[in-house]
Amino acid sequence: MGKLYDAVMAVEREVERKxxxxxxxxxQMSLELGFMVxxxxxxxxxxxxxxxxxxxxxxxxxxxxxTV
Amino acid sequence: MSIRAKVSLIIVAAVVLAATGLGWYLQxxxxxxxxxxxxxxxxxxxxxxxxxxxxxxxxxxSALQVMLTxxxxxxxxEAGDKQALYDYxxxxxxxxxxxxxxxxxxxxxxxxxxxxxxxxxxxxxDGDEVPRSTYLAAVDTKEVGAGxxxxxxxxxxxxxxxxxxxxxxxxxxxxxxxxxxxxxxxxHEASGDDFALVIWKGRLDRDxxxxxxxxxxxxxxxxxxxxxxxxxxxxEDEIILDESVDLExxxxxxxxxxxxxxxxxxxxxxxxxxxxxxxEQAGVxxxxxxxxxxADELQQTWTTVLIGIAVLGAVLLAVILxxxxxxxxxxxxxxxxxxxxxxxxxxxxxxxxxxxxxxxxNDEIGKFEEFFGxxxxxxAQTLKGLAPK
Numbered sequence: 001m002g003k004l005y006d007a008v009m010a011v012e013r014e015v016e017r018k019x020x021x022x023x024x025x026x027x028q029m030s031l032e033l034g035f036m037v038x039x040x041x042x043x044x045x046x047x048x049x050x051x052x053x054x055x056x057x058x059x060x061x062x063x064x065x066x067t068v
Numbered sequence: 069m070s071i072r073a074k075v076s077l078i079i080v081a082a083v084v085l086a087a088t089g090l091g092w093y094l095q096x097x098x099x100x101x102x103x104x105x106x107x108x109x110x111x112x113x114x115x116x117x118x119x120x121x122x123x124x125x126x127x128x129x130s131a132l133q134v135m136l137t138x139x140x141x142x143x144x145x146e147a148g149d150k151q152a153l154y155d156y157x158x159x160x161x162x163x164x165x166x167x168x169x170x171x172x173x174x175x176x177x178x179x180x181x182x183x184x185x186x187x188x189x190x191x192x193x194d195g196d197e198v199p200r201s202t203y204l205a206a207v208d209t210k211e212v213g214a215g216x217x218x219x220x221x222x223x224x225x226x227x228x229x230x231x232x233x234x235x236x237x238x239x240x241x242x243x244x245x246x247x248x249x250x251x252x253x254x255x256h257e258a259s260g261d262d263f264a265l266v267i268w269k270g271r272l273d274r275d276x277x278x279x280x281x282x283x284x285x286x287x288x289x290x291x292x293x294x295x296x297x298x299x300x301x302x303x304e305d306e307i308i309l310d311e312s313v314d315l316e317x318x319x320x321x322x323x324x325x326x327x328x329x330x331x332x333x334x335x336x337x338x339x340x341x342x343x344x345x346x347x348e349q350a351g352v353x354x355x356x357x358x359x360x361x362x363a364d365e366l367q368q369t370w371t372t373v374l375i376g377i378a379v380l381g382a383v384l385l386a387v388i389l390x391x392x393x394x395x396x397x398x399x400x401x402x403x404x405x406x407x408x409x410x411x412x413x414x415x416x417x418x419x420x421x422x423x424x425x426x427x428x429x430n431d432e433i434g435k436f437e438e439f440f441g442x443x444x445x446x447x448a449q450t451l452k453g454l455a456p457k
Binding site: 020021023024025026027028029030031036037038039040041 | 120204409411412414415416417418454455456
């Protein structure tokens with residue numbers, strides 16, 4: 001598993017913890033990122049640029065800083 | 069700026085423009101009505117003046133014919149005793165003056181002498197010739213000579229008839245006259261309109277005019293009105309006069325001048341030319357017709373209509389905006405909200421979007437909603453196939 005997938009998992013946990021609508025939360029982050037968060041799986045290769053963008057979008061959408 | 073704001077602005081501008089145009093049209097119509105009213109007032113005054121002239125000629129002629137049958141007066145005249153004739157007819161003249169506004173009574177010798185034997189209205193003056201058109205017409209035709217004659221000091225209506233003795237021999241001429249001012253008093257009383265008569269100075273005699281006013285102990289107004297003299301005026305002020313008008317260029321049917329507002333109301337003004345018996349223009353009659361009631365009524369109507377237009381415009385505007393909001397903008401707002409929500413959820417992995425977007429009507433917006441719903445469903449099914457299991 002790569003860092004990108006770990007970050008997605010961390011985001012999922014945070015969404016669940018906050019009781020947010022997971023589809024809406026992921027959708028908003030995808031709009032920020034320009035690619036679908038849901039299409040990232042454990043085989044998706046790491047990409048530092050995508051990872052940075054994901055963390056930034058997560059912070060903006062969820063209001064918390066995600067660390068991986 | 070949103071489409072809603074742009075469309076609203078265009079509609080507001082269109083309604084305001086239409087209301088302004090309608091208001092302008094109404095104002096122009098009301099102004100035209102007032103001018104028409106003023107034109108009719110001038111036409112009526114001109115016609116009344118002519119009718120008054122005809123009636124007064126008939127009156128003077130009737131009185132004259134009665135006097136011409138009086139052998140007692142004829143005997144005194146033929147005796148050549150001016151004082152005796154004067155003493156005898158003076159009470160009659162006073163009565164005629166009192167009851168019929170007859171202000172001039174002449175006894176004129178037959179031709180070739182053709183001089184004045186007696187002016188009952190001015191005993192001291194006699195022996196002169198009176199080559200006025202009315203007198204000359206009576207001499208030429210041996211019938212009645214009648215009409216408006218401009219003397220040295222005043223404009224008067226005169227009727228002259230040849231005078232025959234019992235044997236049918238011409239012994240002279242008798243003439244009755246009345247000052248035109250009497251016309252205006254009568255017309256003013258009948259119609260309520262005001263009148264002023266102005267005469268060209270060139271048609272009058274300055275010295276005689278000064279003497280005339282000195283004798284009557286009235287104000288000599290020779291220098292008050294440029295090239296003209298105001299002979300009669302039924303108003304106390306001179307608002308009826310308009311010095312800017314080319315008095316020589318006034319057509320026979322008259323003209324309408326500017327409406328004036330004075331303390332006691334709104335008045336239409338006009339003028340028509342006045343001719344002497346020889347057909348030469350001697351001056352102008354100004355008329356002032358009270359249109360206060362009509363002007364106020366029109367103003368009130370105009371104000372009411374304007375308020376009506378404003379209210380109607382506001383209601384129309386509200387209805388148009390409500391209808392537009394209901395048929396277009398409200399639906400667009402709801403459609404945008406739904407599309408944003410469904411699209412966001414789709415990106416978040418909610419692929420069950422079939423039926424999430426339904427057509428809200430069988431029109432342009434409804435067709436777009438139907439199309440986009442199918443498109444999103446197709447995208448959702450494709451993404452669902454790509455998503456990790």
